[in-house]
Amino acid sequence: MDAPMTTQRSGALMSDISVGESRTALILRDVALPDAPMVMPQQVIEMAHIAVTETKLRRFLAGVIQSFGPAARGR
């Protein structure tokens, strides 16, 4: 049923759409980002510092806990 419904005008439009699509593809190929790479070294914002903080915190807590022992024994 489709073929008889396609007039000369609509056939031309289909062809226009196809031309449009291939033109879009050509333009999109041209506008890909230019190839000029740069290196972006990843920044350190937590790991080492967290380890240091954790160590300090653990030492501090250990100190606090240990100090409870003598205090409790003294009582």
Add this chain to the structure above:
Amino acid sequence: MNTKTSPGGVLSARVFALVVSIGLGAGAAALFLQFGAADGYQWVDGVRSALVFITTFWLAWGAVQSVEGLVASRRPAPPMTTPITTRTAILMPVYNEDPAAVFARVAAMDEAIARHGLTEHFDFAILSDTQNDQLGAEEERWFVHLWDDRAQDARKAQGKAVRFFYRRRRRNTGRKAGNIQDFFETSGANYDFALILDADSLMDGATMAEMVRRMQADPKLGLLQTLPRIINAHSRFGRAMQFAAGFYSPVFAQGQAAMQGSTGAFWGHNALVRVRAFAESCALPELSGPPPFGGHILSHDYVEAALLARAGWSVRVDPDLDGSFEEGPENMIDFAKRDRRWCQGNLQHIRVISAPGLKAWSRFAFFQGILSYIAPLFWMMFLASNLYATATAPEPDFFPEPFQLFPVFPSDQTSKAVGVAVGVFGLLVLPKVLILLDAVLRGRVAQFGGAVIAMRGMLRELLLSSINAPIMLMWQTRAVLQVLSGRDGGWPAQTRGDGRLTLIEAFAAGWWIQLWGIGVIFLTHVFASDLMLWVLPIGIPLLLAPLVIWLSSHPSDGPVFLTPEEAALPQVVADHQRIMGKWLDRSAASLAPAAQISA
């Protein structure tokens, strides 16, 4: 350059702001303690005073910024005329946006650049992270409109290099920060500077040129941030925000700039970065652990500013640069959605605040961001602790001694609490009044329709923000509690458009706030009826939340809230509207026959 502040001036501004804010906070806390402990000191009095200190400090900090902004404000520097010798990429990140509107913005900005004869110094890169394939196909279609509008076939025929780029990532790894990083890693070496925009950004050609010239003139400048003005608001809520952003924000930003010096802020868009500085300092890692505290850094801009400063680059906010625009949320729901994302991003900075090597001010900037989101919790705690203290207050003992002949009346310290309340109100209102007076004296008020219309705008904005504030407080509190309980808000696309809500939508968003309103008023009535007058300014807006949300999304027009951009449409904004109208007409005409075929 008159936008720079000397290191001594920066230090003085910081010390002044800190001393005044801490002093006012401590004074308010001391007064409140005297009031609270008048019937005998209880632990809750200490808690209440501590909360008064924190909240007053925070309000005072904002007020002092405005005062410093007024003191520091100078005439804008005359535009520089040095030749532009550099190449700048204008980056437009896109994530599920309306492509016609976005690409028309690009066309309008290119037209603005062309008016200054600077096209060979600026390229545009549309960096799409759109995850919806249908929308992606639409982007490609609208890119062709852009291509044709800017006569790029003719340029190509002349053998000139392409100036408009488009790429779409199938996976939006690292979200916006990852999108920008991908550009730098692919094409960064082609450019000296990159102007980072948002999909709703618009910038005037003269502004872009001035930014490039300022960066050329200062080889240590890593990032230059403008203060974007909100445009195209139509609703009551949107226009009130637009007015506030246009009228007050330049003064607050000037105050911030005076304190930040070369450790300024990056707000994620409408900012120029030096490509080398950004590339060597700003590749963000994923934070360990799951969201909301781990994973991709949501509010990447603050972190990038801190990392640039850590690497020795200066980061500057130049509020005198006009011609920089963005759009804002049109209703309270869209505002709350955006705020939810920002809340998670700022609270995530708890993980970054201790990063090695950061400048002290960068850490303080993170602290400010965190405090700005947890402040509502303190207000809620203050309200709750007052209800508790009143409900559990001991009955006055008029005869503390046995066989006492005459009664002893407890000293009434209510005036001190009233004094604190008046002071807090003053901290909220005084900056706005001072800014109005300054605008009248300097003549800036003419851009806002004259002194009378500007004053009406100020009063109405004050009223609206007083009604909205308790509702926002509830949303912010919920957002903070969600983040603290480990719920990730994700990365929803921005909602644009006129933003008008139905009453059903408003009720769906605000019914739980209404319940809280009923609860607060009921509890106050039962346990602390003396406080009812103090609670009603909070309780009534909560009770009416759906109505407030609905009504504030309605269109607003008329002279009140007039902004300079409404009074005289900037050329680049007018161009955007014209280009978009032209494209939509052309698109409708070309689609009409195709629609007939498919029919």
